[in-house]
Structure formats: structure tokens, C-alpha cells
Amino acid sequence: MAKREKPIPRKDWYQLDLSAIVYPTLHRHDFAPVYRQSVLLTEVVDPELLQRAVDLTMPRFPTYKVAMRKGLFWRYLEPNDRPGPFVQPDIKNPCQPMYFKGNNRYLIRFYYYRNRISLEAHHSLGDGTGCMCVLQTVTAVYLRLKGYPVETAFSKEQGYFVMNIDKQPDPEELEDAYMKYANAKFCPPRPGEKTYRIRGTKESFYTLNIIDGIMSTSAVLAVAKGYHATITEYLNAVLLYALLKKQESDRRLRLKPVKVAMPVNLRRFFPSKTLRNFITMIYPGVDPRLGEYTFEEIVTQVHNDMRYHINEKFLRGDITTNAATKRHPLIRIVTLFIKDFVIKLFYTRVQDHNSSAGLTNMGALKVPESMKPYIVRFDIYMGQPFSSRTNCAIISYEDTLTINFASSIIEADVERYFFRKLVQDGIHVKIESNREMTLEV
Template structure:
């Protein structure tokens, strides 16, 4: 009997970085949640998941470790929906287990999708989540008449597993590994030195794109670091805000900025207001992901994003107003966010990844180098933000979706924003118990007469009513 040869794909560039950077505190897992109109029917949710799962073949993958790199391999595993009873964003990958890299969970009126960032980025996972909610809504409400969305169906079957980094940024001369490697290994005595140099350069380039290193910050500039009391079992502190989009858009327009810039500037000010021993000359640095699909055509559900770094340095002789902070952030964003700049940097990064010597370096050494550079990077960032923008559903689904939420595990204070209908939700995540930064953020909004609805999870034994953690 012939054995079926399982399909596999090499990890994209960003995924390798996530694996090197992950830790018990930073599982590299993110979550989408939707509050629906009725209590979740688990049987119907399972049926909906079964259908969508069969469309997204990428989600059948398990993660495997090779000698030189990690790779995704197809599996015959089937996902099972479960009650949402564990801490948010628990690890999805364990090197000694064969398991899917996502989970679907539910609680009362909430349906949630958690994804290991190695599998997909926020945009790709959001497609899966939208289709899951669509199928569930149709099963729950049989009276709905639907005209099939052909574009979405094609989208689900084609190009989902494409490595768009390689497609757009890998030069033709880097594609013939055999010829390049033959030349590269002629001098065996130099391989060790060249390999170490190559992988170190690759690591630095990788983190300058996806987890940017503050090389552009002046040496005398102090990047402020938030500190606090870590939660007892590494569960993130999650605080969700619900706010009217129109009111926030007006505030951002008054500052001559975009909504993302305004929310980021507000975050920076909240850090400053609650900072311990803040001298007034510190720099607050922000990591901001950029969806590359808006610059380079792609239907991939895998990772396809870059990261830019924004910063604001407080000065004693300046007012440091919201207008000034927004203006500085906007100028930095516009300078970095061009197709030409992104293409130049990413092409150089991919060239390092496919360098024949770098490819001959075994995986554990690559992991160690990237892990070390990640630690350096963390010292040069204060906070992180992510705004996925507006999420839309078909007209026949929309009335059954109340709110949509998005958050991720965090090694530093972070917020994720997403809007649906007239409501923007901002989900703060933090590895710390303290909530003074989030309180300051809300206070600044309410002082501008913005109505805010707040909810928070419990992270300490006292908050959990004496229950074991």
C-alpha cells in the first residue's frame, strides 16, 4: 500500500522570529472574540468550525522542528470547540506534542479564536474568524436567505498558504540554493566564522523589521521601561474598553492626526502621567505592525506584515502637548510608511535569510542568536499597539454580532483596537497586575466627555475570590 506523503511548507520570515522570541510569559498567541446576540450553541459552533476548517487547509498544520529550520506539516487532526475556562492566550505550541496551532472557545455569548502567531497574522486570522461567525450565524438562523459570496469562497481555497515574503521580496539570484551553496562551502575552514556572522546579521536585520531595534535612537536617549508586579501564573491582565468611533475620530481630527496616531499619543501620555521617577527627558518608544497587503497584493493567510518603530522624547522646554506628540508621531509614520522604503528593507532582509551560509547554520544556533537580539530589542521599546481597523460582516450576519474584541499576549503594556459598527473596542494587555496606566488612559478620555464602558479580567488570587490560580 502506498503511503501518503504529507505536505509541508517552510516557515515564513516572521514566524521564525516569533519562535525564537517566545517564552512562558510571551506565548505569541493572540485572540479574537465576538459577543453575539444569544448564548452560544456549542454543537452548532462545532458544525460551523468543521466547515470552515475544511476550507482553510493552512489551519490543518502542526509545527515541526528540522535540523536547519522549523516547518509546517499537514495533519489529520480535527479541532474541537471547548469552554473558555483557562487563562487567555495560553501556549498553543509545545515542542513535544503534535497539536493544532489554533483553538476555538466559547463562554456564554462569546465566541473566541486564539491563534499562534507562527501560523498567521491578525489579518489572516480575522478572515478565518469572520467565516466562522458567518457559518455559525447561518446554522443558528435557518431562515436567512443567502446569495453565496463567491469572492470569499475563492479566497478560502487559493493562495492561503503562500509565503508572500518570498514572493515579493526574494530576488531571483537568491533562488538557486544549490549553485550558491556549492560555491559557499568550498572553504570548509571558514564556514563556522561566516555562518556565525551571517546568522547574526540576519538576526539583527530581522528584528529591525519585525521587532525593531532602536539603532536610530540617539545613544544618550533613555528609552523608558514600564515595570510592575508580574501576574502569578503569567496570565495577561486584560482590560477592555468600548467607545463610540465618531467621537474618537473627531478628537483625532482636532489634533490633525489619524485615529491610530491619536490613540497611540494618548497611550504615551498615560505612561508619562503614571511613570515612576520620570525626569521629563525620557523617550517612549512604540512598536506598530503594518499590514503589507495594503502595499503588495496578497491573499495569504500566513504572516505578511512588517513593524515600524515610533517614539516621542519629552523635553523640559516644551509643552509636550497632545498636538505636539501627534505631530511628531505622524511625521515619523509617514517617513517610514512608503512602499519603496518597505520594499528596500524587506528585500535586504530576505536576502540575508536565503544566504547559503546562513541556511547551513543549524536551527538551535539561529534560535540562540535571535533570542539574544530579541532581549536587546525589548530594552529599546516601551509599549506596543495594533489597530486592525474596521471589521465587516455580510448584511445578514451583522445584526447578530454585538461587539468584536482583539488582544494579544504581551511582554510590555500594549493595546489592540478593532471597530465594528459604531463602536471601537480597545483591549489593553499587560504582564503586570497594576492598572494605573489604563486608568490614566480612561481618565483622559472621560475628561474629554467620551463615554467609556470598561471590563477587566481577574489575575490575582484575591481577585479570584481565594481560588487557586
């Protein structure tokens, strides 16, 4: 093991980044914005070694070893020196609410089950990319502790998620990148339109229904190419198609636009190394009030929509609009509880109505060659949706593409239409689920 560097002075506190400000205000007794990432190994996990790996890894990620605190005007993150986080046996109902005062004030949980390591994190800490760095680094350290020749010393330029735990964190990893790049000279207005919302029967407290679809990446890519689209565009179109079918089956008198909330990783457009949140949302969709869409038309619509919205200029404008609220002097001097009230009202009345479902694509994961023999696949769950709907998360590793649906409603109509469409397109889908099923058809 290389010699450790001289420690740089630790920060006493961290401001919440632009996205992270919103998440704590949405807390309910039965909801917290918690997401999960899992890695499936080729062999059964040893909990003691995993705990050692977590203990060795967490100091490398100071913004993940924190507690949430309240100030007079804003919340902030404070380094947490309490014991933990502790690894624990996995549970059937993941992404449980995360109370700030529970779990020794940690906003991160580690689970193990057979050959799976799972990490659950509060969205205030970071986005999927940051969390994946923590998970892959823990996995790499764990494999090394097992005695496998796993490389962990990589340079940033190599683009791996595995970080060198012997190095000090780069200050850029801890920054709020939004404020750095939110510098457009104009704040474009936020698009806002009420969209179709799924009406479902709420599950009992606290159940998260999971349906995983496992398929071949190359098969999906071939089908997507057939529609002249990328995998993300194609799967986005399939989800929109499923939502349209669901709206049709609801037999509503008035149709509403169907949109999907999709986070875009801003690191692709702005050169930031941050491990905190650095995403923004786009809302590709179709409006059935204008006429019936064929699937090919949906794909074209999504393709054009994404090409139009996902570019450096548009995204810079979007984050500038969001940052303008935080920068406004009048908003800054308003006390936290008023901010909480207003943000929650805005989210429940406007933001939550902007989309019918959520979809995130982590893309093809890059794993160091030395780790590849020990990894089967990755899973990602967006966690419990704020309202009664379903969230879809996609991740691919080598030739395995996993689509994970998570919802807290009993009905699985959207998931059914979604996977049936994939099967119709000739993709072989294997289904796994934690749902407790009744024998009624």
C-alpha cells in the same frame, strides 16, 4: 450549498514565513506568542453547532490546520490530521502558553462563553487579518447552521473576511508574501534605540490582565479630527502620552525615549491575498530628553512619523532588510539550535528594547450585510507581552470601537492614564475587566 470543486493536491508541508520564523524561538514555559480574536453575538452560542462549523471550516484554511515540526535548519508546518481542533468553554486567563506537542499539535484554539466565540492562534500561523478570516468564516458557517440566511459566497474583490468554504483555497492565500515583495535594491539599516521600559510587578503564572474600553467610533473620530489626525494616530498619541506620564511618575533620573511598536498590514501596499503573516513593525515615538511635549505636539509627531514610514517604498525596504537575513547562504546552513539561540538573543537584547508598548489597530471591520443583525462587536487581544509591559489592540465594528489592553503585570498605570485622557477629551468610555482586584486604593 454549491457543489464542491475537485480537490487540488494537498501540500505536504509549508515553510514558515519570514515573521513566523522568530515566534517559536521566543517560547518559554510561561510565554508563547498567542493572540486572541473574539466575536460577540446577539444570542448564546450553541457549542455543538460551533464544533460542526469549525469542522466544516478548517479544511478551507490549510495553513491553520497544521502542526509545528523541526527540521535540521528550519522549522516547518505540516498538515495536521489529528482530531480537532475542539471547541471548549472559555477561561478567565486567555492566551495561555501553547506547547507544540499539546492540544493534538494544533496551534489554534476555539472557545465559547455565553454569546462570545473566541479564537486563539499562534502567531506562526498568521497575522490578525488571516485569523480574522478564520473567525468570521467560522461565525458565518455557524450562523448558517443555526438556520439564518447568511451569505458566504463572496468574491475576493468584495473585501470581506468571510471565505467560501465550498471553494478550494487560492494558492496565493498560502504563500509567504514577504519573499515575493522583498525585492528592494538596498537594505536600509534597522532602527535600534533603547527605549523606556515599564517596571511592573509580575503576575503569578499564568495570569493575563485584561481591560477593555468600549466607546463610540464616531465620537473618537470626531475628537481625532479635532487634532487633525486619524483614529490610529490619535490613539497612538494617547498611548505615548500615557507612557510619558508613567515614566514621569517613576521618577527616574535618566529619561528614555518612548516608542510604540505598531504592526502595519502590508496587504494595503502589496497586492497579496495571503492569510499568513504579512505585517511589519514601525515605531512611532517621542523623546522626552529633548523637552516636554504637549499632547498636540505628540499627535503631530505621530502623524508625521506615520506619514514618513508608512509608504510602499519604505515598507519594501524594511521587509527586504528582514528577508536578507533569511536569504543569507551562511545563515541558511547554520543548524536550527544555533539559529534559535542567536535569534532569541537578538530579540531579548535588541528587538524587545525597541519599544515601550505594543499597539495594533485592526481598523473598521467589514462584515457582510446578512451577518450584521447577529453581531454585536469584535474584540482583539495581542496576548501576553514578552516582557513586563502592556499591549493595546484596537478594533472597530459599526459604531463600536473597542480598545483591549492585555498585560501580565499587576499595575494598571498606563491603562489608567490612557482612558483618563480619552475621558478628558470628552469620549464616553465603558470599562470591562477580568482583573482580580484588592480593596487597596
